[in-house]
Amino acid sequence: MRTQGIMSDEVVIVGAGIVGLAIAFHLQGEGRRVRLIERGGVAEGASRGNAGAFAFTDILPLASPGILRKAPKWLLDPLGPLAIPPAYLPSIVPWLLRFWRASRPDRYRGSLVVQGELMRVAAAAMEAMVRGAGLSHRVRADGNLQLYESEAELAAAQHGWDQRARAGIVFEHVRGARLAELQPGLAPRFVAGTFTPHWKTVDDPYHFALALFEAVMARGGAITHGEVAALVPTETGVRVSLRDGTRLDAGQAVIAGGAWSRPLAAGLGDAIPLETERGYNTTLPPGAFDLRRQLTFGGHGFVVTPLVTGIRVGGAVELGGLKRPPNFKRSEAMLAKAAAFLPGLRTGGGTQWMGFRPSLPDSLPVIGASKASERIVYAFGHGHLGLTQSAGTGRIVADLIMGRRPPLDLAPLRADRF
Structure with a gap:
């Protein structure tokens, strides 16, 4: 067993996806040392294959009265915008009940207000982070x-x-x-x-995240590769135990592990109903179509995005957990629709992908202290808005870690709100 000594100014961040990286960057701006812990590769989860948008105008929660009217029709189509594998339905019933409650008009209106406030913080924080990390050339403002x-x-x-x-x-x-x-x-x-017109996209979400990781490393950041088994508050900080027996001691910790955050929160006494929106896409080679900007086919639940690496056709929601194998027929169905919607789209040579979006029933993330200790902060559950809200989350978490008042009321984002 290996134990790393405590450094009171070091913050351990569980998860090196775009949210964890943005938190690290903001904490470094406060003069704090940061150590990322990543179970796989940097930005290899939802941060790798998303649609690459800064969707600051996307303030409407998925949990809405309108979705309840559309859902029955969509669920009848196993390849449609919203799907639940029949074998997974018993597991997700409690989450669906909470989703139904969050879709009531009064709760929807409350979530809409919070989402709007969070987006305003996110837009300002992203502009500052992009500038500070030297990433402006990776952002497109073509709407x-x-x-x-x-x-x-x-x-x-x-x-x-x-x-x-x-x-x-x-x-x-x-x-x-x-x-x-x-x-x-x-x-x-x-x-x-x-x-x-003010909608923005990045040149490629994976490249964007890796460039931010390089900026964090250049500022003195550290990374440990391994899977976190548990976090335990101590008298002087937090002890993080990895499954390989390694123990890391730090002053504070942030859980930003996306879809894999739920068991860590449960170990700290917080039962958070985190589910996974399994998103699918196909990235076609560059030049497959003269695509001027990101297109949204809302009635069909997918988008088409121009990237430097090609044209990405993807989206939709499959509520199927972390363990089921991918159903790439969903990618194929979206690509077939895209070919019909964009005559002339060359559909050969594409690369398929499936990733896990961490999703909560009310379409809002969990940001705030754990039940076990204020030294452990949660920052996960952003659904399909992880890239969009990453810098804003970094700003908020930095305020919490530094003992400052955040720029918005965090009560609607508390872990115990469910």
Whole structure:
């Protein structure tokens, strides 16, 4: 058994995905030493294959009254935007009940307000982090175009756009020549779109995360590879035990392990209903289509994103846990739809991927102290908004670690809210 001595100014961060890396970067800005602990490769989870968007305008919680109307139809299609493998249904019933409660109008409105506040913090923090880490050249500001197959579909989405307008989000409903200008080559079935000009994407989410990791290492960060078995508060800090017998002592710890965070929180006395949205995609070679910006096919639950590494077609939600093998028929179904929606899209030579998005029933993350000790802070459960909210989470966690008041009320993000 190996034990590393305690350093009161060192913070151990469990998880070297984009959220853990952003936390590390912000803590270094406070003069703190950081040590990342990663069970696999750096940014090899959801941070590797996501859609690469800074979705600061995406303030509408997945848990919403509208989703309850759509879900039954979607669930009948095993390859549709929302799927639950029948064998997994008994395991996820408690989570679904909480999701249903969170979808009630009063709770939805509360989550909407919190999500909007969190996005404002996230946008400002991301701008500062991108600048401070020298990553500005990796960010594209060419907006997002959400597409509709009928005027009725646009009208059905108008309530959500009204909510965004009240939050100060800029958008433009487009048709005809303006639609074709924003994205040439669309299938005629798309009669309207909504353009959000301030939407941003990164050149490639994996490259972006690795560049942030390099910035953290250049500032004196350290990393230990191994799987964390438990965290235990001590009189002077926190002891972190790895499954290989290694013990690490530090002043404070942050759990930012994404989909793998639940058992660590349970060991500290916090029963958090964390589930996994299994996301699928196919990345086609560069030049597969003249894609001007990220496109969202909301009625079908997927997006198409231009990256330096190619064109990524992916999204949808499969609630299936961590252990089931991937069902890449879901990737194939989205790619077939993309080919129909974008005539001329060359679909050969693609690479398929599946990743785990850590998801909580009310569509909000857990950010705050553990039940066991204020020296252990949680920062996980961002769903499909991990990249978007990573820097904001880093800012909030740094405030907590440094004993400052965070920039928003964290009561709705508490671990015991369920």
